[in-house]
Amino acid sequence: MSASAAARLTRLLALVPWLVSHEGVTMQECAEHFGVTQDELQEDLWQVIVCGLPGYGPGQLVDIQFWDEDDEVRGDGVIRVVDPQTLGRPLRLTHAEALALLVSLRTLAQLPGVVDRDAIITAAAKLEAATSGEVRDIRVDVDVPADVRAAVDTALAGRRELEITYASATRDEVTRRRIQPVRLHAIDGLVYLEAYCLLADARRTFRLDRVVNAEVGRPIDGATEPSRDEGADRPAAPAPATAWAVVDLAPTARWVMDVHGAAAAPPEDGAAPEGWTRVRLPLHSLDWATRLVLSLRGGAAPVNPPELASAVALAAAAALAAYP
Amino acid sequence: MADRVERTERLLNLVMCLMAAAMPVSRADIHRQIPGYDQSASEAAFERMFERDKDELRSMGIPIDTVLDVNGEVLGYRILRDTYGLEGLEFSVAERAAIAVAAQVWGRASVAPVAGTAVLKLESMDAQPWVPAGLRGSVELTAADGALVPLLSAVRQHRVVTFPYRTPESDEPTIRVVTPWGLRSTHGTWFLVGHDHDRLAQRTFRLSRVVGTVTTIAARTPVRPPEGFDIGDIPIGPAGDETLIARLRVVPGRGASLRRRAVAEPGVDPWTVEEFSVAVGSVDELASLACGAGSDVVVLGPPQAVEAVRSGLLAARSVAGTSA
Numbered sequence: 001m002s003a004s005a006a007a008r009l010t011r012l013l014a015l016v017p018w019l020v021s022h023e024g025v026t027m028q029e030c031a032e033h034f035g036v037t038q039d040e041l042q043e044d045l046w047q048v049i050v051c052g053l054p055g056y057g058p059g060q061l062v063d064i065q066f067w068d069e070d071d072e073v074r075g076d077g078v079i080r081v082v083d084p085q086t087l088g089r090p091l092r093l094t095h096a097e098a099l100a101l102l103v104s105l106r107t108l109a110q111l112p113g114v115v116d117r118d119a120i121i122t123a124a125a126k127l128e129a130a131t132s133g134e135v136r137d138i139r140v141d142v143d144v145p146a147d148v149r150a151a152v153d154t155a156l157a158g159r160r161e162l163e164i165t166y167a168s169a170t171r172d173e174v175t176r177r178r179i180q181p182v183r184l185h186a187i188d189g190l191v192y193l194e195a196y197c198l199l200a201d202a203r204r205t206f207r208l209d210r211v212v213n214a215e216v217g218r219p220i221d222g223a224t225e226p227s228r229d230e231g232a233d234r235p236a237a238p239a240p241a242t243a244w245a246v247v248d249l250a251p252t253a254r255w256v257m258d259v260h261g262a263a264a265a266p267p268e269d270g271a272a273p274e275g276w277t278r279v280r281l282p283l284h285s286l287d288w289a290t291r292l293v294l295s296l297r298g299g300a301a302p303v304n305p306p307e308l309a310s311a312v313a314l315a316a317a318a319a320l321a322a323y324p
Numbered sequence: 325m326a327d328r329v330e331r332t333e334r335l336l337n338l339v340m341c342l343m344a345a346a347m348p349v350s351r352a353d354i355h356r357q358i359p360g361y362d363q364s365a366s367e368a369a370f371e372r373m374f375e376r377d378k379d380e381l382r383s384m385g386i387p388i389d390t391v392l393d394v395n396g397e398v399l400g401y402r403i404l405r406d407t408y409g410l411e412g413l414e415f416s417v418a419e420r421a422a423i424a425v426a427a428q429v430w431g432r433a434s435v436a437p438v439a440g441t442a443v444l445k446l447e448s449m450d451a452q453p454w455v456p457a458g459l460r461g462s463v464e465l466t467a468a469d470g471a472l473v474p475l476l477s478a479v480r481q482h483r484v485v486t487f488p489y490r491t492p493e494s495d496e497p498t499i500r501v502v503t504p505w506g507l508r509s510t511h512g513t514w515f516l517v518g519h520d521h522d523r524l525a526q527r528t529f530r531l532s533r534v535v536g537t538v539t540t541i542a543a544r545t546p547v548r549p550p551e552g553f554d555i556g557d558i559p560i561g562p563a564g565d566e567t568l569i570a571r572l573r574v575v576p577g578r579g580a581s582l583r584r585r586a587v588a589e590p591g592v593d594p595w596t597v598e599e600f601s602v603a604v605g606s607v608d609e610l611a612s613l614a615c616g617a618g619s620d621v622v623v624l625g626p627p628q629a630v631e632a633v634r635s636g637l638l639a640a641r642s643v644a645g646t647s648a
Contacts, residue, residue, distance in 0.1 A: 009332055010384060010441050013339075034444070051336040053344050054357040058348030062340075088411035090448035094385035095480040097475060098443035102437045104426040104465055113460040119418035120426075120458075127423070130413050136554045137506035140465070156460045167580035167594055172617055174580050174595050184400040190512040194461075199367050210580075212595055257633035258530065295452045295616030298639025316641035318619040323634040 011036075012048055014064065016087040025295055026077035027066065038100040042066075045079070052085055059243060062087060065262050103138055110142035111191060112152040112208070113184040133189030142189045143209035153213035155181050161217035162195070167210045170288050175199065179206070186279035245289050246304040248272040256281070260292070269304070278303065290315055335377055340571030348391035348400030353520050358598040410445055417452075423517060424456035434473050441473070451492045465509075470529050474538040475516060477505045484514070484521065489529060499533050502547040507553030516573060517558050519547040528560060531600035570610050572622040573599050578620035599624075612635045 011034055018033070019025065026034075031041040045066050052061035063082035093101075105124040108114055128134055144152075155162045162181060167174050177214060179195035182203070186192070190207060198203040246269050249256055256262055263280040272278035283289055290311045293300045302308040337358050342349055354371050355361050357460040364370040384387055393399045415423065427443040437441050438485070447454050471487065478485045485504060488497035503523040506514050512533040521544065536583040572582060576598055585602040586594030596601050604610045611632035623633045 004436045005331065006380065006384060007437070007441075009335055010429040011444070012332070012336065014441070014444045016449050018444075019449060021451050023451075026601065035448075047330075047332060048336070051333055051340065053340055056359070072340075082571070086405070087409070089405075090445040091408060092385060092387075092410045093442050093445060094438075096435075096438050096476045097385070097445070099476045100430065100439035101423060101426050101442050104429040104439070104463075105422065107465060108422065108426060108429065108459070108463060111459075111463065116418045116422070119416065120422040123415060123419035123422045123426075124414065126413060126419070130410075137549075138476070138508070139555055140509040141511070143511060148635065169446060169581065169594075172580050172620070174583060175577065184459070184463075184510070185462040188512040188514075189509050190464055212584075222525045238341050260533065291616045291618065292642070294618055294637070294638070294640045297611060297615050297636030298643045301625065301643040312644035313619040313641050316637045316644065318623075319615070320634065320637050320641070322622040323448070324639075 003276050008044070010091075012044055013091050014088065015044060016081065017066075017079045017090040018025050020084055020088050023080075024078055027079060028080060034262075040143065048087075057085075061085070080207060095132050098127060099135065099138060101144075102127055103140060106135075106301060107142060107189065110140075110144070110149075111184070111186055111212040112149040114157050114159075115270070138264075140189045142186070142191060144191050148208055148211050148214045149283050151216050152181065152184075152208065154216045155214075156184070158216075161198075161220055163215045163217050164206070165212040166206055167212050168285055169207075169210060172291060174212070178217060181205070233246060243283040245283045245302065245307075245308050246278065246300040247281050247293065248276040248278050248303060249296075250276055250299040253296045256292070256296070257298065276301070286311055294319075327352045331360070334358060335381060339403065340378060341379065342388060342403040343405055344399055345402060348389075348402045350400040351398070354401070358547070382561075394634075408448060413446070413449065415446075416574050418458065420452065420454045421457040424454045425459055425463070428456055429465050433465060434470050435465070437477070438473060438476075460622070461594070471534040471538050472514060473642060474506060474540070475504055475531075477539070482548070484541045484546050485535045485538050486541055487538045489598075490535045501541065501544065502529070503548075504614040505549040505553055506558065507531075508555045508558070508560060510560050512644055515560050517555060528558070554624060566640075568604050568629065569601050569608060570604065570626065570629045571601050572601070573622045573624060574617070575620045577618050582617060582621060585613075607632045615640060 005194060015030075015034065016254065019030065021200055022030075027038050027041060028225045031038045034041065036044070045064055049064050054060070060242060061083075063066050064078045064079060072251065102124055103302055105120055105127070109124065114120060120164045154160065154320070162179050164177050164179060165174065166177055177200075178198040179193075181193055183194050184191060185194065190209065192209055193206045193211075194207060195204060198201075237304050243308055246265055247262070249262075257264075257277075257279055262281040265278040265280050269280070281289065281292075285320060286307060289302075293302055293312045294315060300313055333417060337360070338354070341354070351374065354374065355364075361370055361373065364373055370536060378388055385428065388438055389404065391399045391402060400422065405565070417473065423446065424443065425441040446554050474485065477483075482503060484501065486499060486501045489500045490497040502516070502518040503521070504518040505518055505526075506517045514530060516528070516529040518527065519525070520527040526579075528564045535539060569587060572579075576596060583594050583600075585604055587601045587603050588594075592600065603612070607629055610623070610629050614623050614629075614633045615636040622629050
C-alpha cells in the first residue's frame, strides 16, 4: 500500500467518527477539517458508503447522507450519519502517533514561556496512561537552567526587563546586558530568546543555554517597548551562513563536518593532499573560523579565503608570544 | 468501476467484518465473503493478498488478533472493539490546547504527518474544539532525519532494525544491525542508543549520520535493554570525567567557553575575574579550548598543559603558513 493509500484509509477511519461527533457539519467544514478538497471529500464519502458488513445489503452498509434525490450534494451541504456500522469510534493511536505527541509535550513542559505547564504535564500523563505506558526511552533535553527559565517566564508574563550575563560562543565573550524580551523560539531543545537589547540598541537573539545568569528587572514602559509587529513572524534562530570557507581536515578533525555542518567540497575547489578531506565550512565570521582552526591545532588547513590562513597565522603568533 | 474492487474498499470491509463478528472469522470465510478477495484467481493469490493486507492494517495500529484453537491451529481472526477504539480519554480545555500545540511543534519534520493523524483521531472523539494556545513564542522539533519515524515505532516495539551509517572516519557507510533501546535529542541533535548486533555491545548513533532507509528485520531476535533502562541516564557526548585542573589568565569579558568550566572559588565571579582555574576532561580538551581562544587566554599551569597549548599553536601556525 502506498503512503498515500495508507493515509487515505487512516483518514476514512477518522472521517466517520468525526462526522458522528460533529452532527450537522457541512461538506465545506468537513473538507477544511481534513485538509482535502470538497471533490476529494465526496470521493471519500462515496467510498465509505459502499462498505459494510458481509451480506452488503442496505441495512448492512455504512449509511451517510450527503446527497438528495437528484444524486447531487444536498443544498445545505449538511452531512448526516445514519448508520456508522462498526466505524463510529476513532481508531486508537499507533505507537508512533502517541510518541510524536508525547515527545513534543515533554519538550514543551521544559520550556519557558508556556502559560499552563500543569496542563501540558497532565495531558502527557493521560496520553501515556491510555496509549504507550510510561515513556522512558525517548526524551528531548532542553538546555535551560531552572533559574533562567523562571526569570524568563516572569519577564515574559509580566512584561519586564531582564538583566543577563551572556556567554557568546561565536564571539567567545562574556557581556552584561539589559534586554526587553519579545518572544521565544525553540528548535530541538535549543531555546532562543528574541529581545530588544539596550546594550546594542537593536533586536538580538540569545540562546538560553548561554545565558549564565538572569535577573528580572523593571517593567517595560510603553516608550521603549519594541514594536510587536516588527519581525513577529520571523524565526528567531540564527540565519544560515551564506558564505563558506574551504578547509582541509585531517582524519582526527573530521568530526567538524558533523558538528559545524561542513560538507565535502565540490571538485572545483580542488583536491586535498593525500589522507586529508577538503570541505566547505559555513563561515559565520572570519573571527569564528579563525578560532575553530586554531582549536584544531594543525588538524585543519585553511585553503580559502586567503584571509583565513593569514588570520590564523597571526593569531597563533600573537598567542605564542605568551609562551617564550 | 466494473467488477474490480478497490483496495481501500477491501480493507474497510475486512476491518468492519472482523469487528462485527461475534466469533473469529476463518480464512475461508474471509476469502468468500469480502468483496475483492472473492475475485482472486487462486488460493495462493488470496493468501498473499490477505497476508499483506493484515500486516498493513496492523502497521496502521489496527489490532487484528489471530485466534488459535486448542491444537495451535489458526481458527480465525478478529478485532476486539475495546482494543480498536480510542476510549476513556477526557481532556480539559487547557490540555486540548497543549496537545494541539504539541502536534504543530513538528512543523515540516517527517514526524509531522504522524502527529497530525494522532490529532485527527483525538478530534473525532467528541465535538469539543482543539485550539492550540498557551505559548509565548514558537517551538519547532525539526528531526530533520527521516530515520526518526521508523525508529520511534521500532524503539517501542523492540524490533531489530538495519540502516547504513556513515562515520566521519570513513567515506563509505557501513550497514549496522541494531536493537533500538532509546532516542534522545540533546543539544539540538538526535541520538539513538541501542544494542549493536555485530559489535555485541551498547552503542550510540547520531541520527544525522544514518544515510539511508531504516528497515525492520523481523527475523532477528531483539536484545532486551538492561533492567530499568532510562534514556535519561545514558551519558551522551564527551565523557564527563573532569580530571585536569588548569590555571589560566583570561582577558576580562573574553574566553566564555573556558569561563564556563571554571572551578568555583569563594568570593570569585568566574565571569569577570582575570585569573582562575578550570576543570576539564583531558590535556587535549584544554589545549583545544585554550588554542581556540588565541591570545585572550594564557595557560599558567600545569606544565604539560602549557606545553600542549604551545605545540598546538605552533602546529596551527605551521599548517596555516604552508597553505597560505
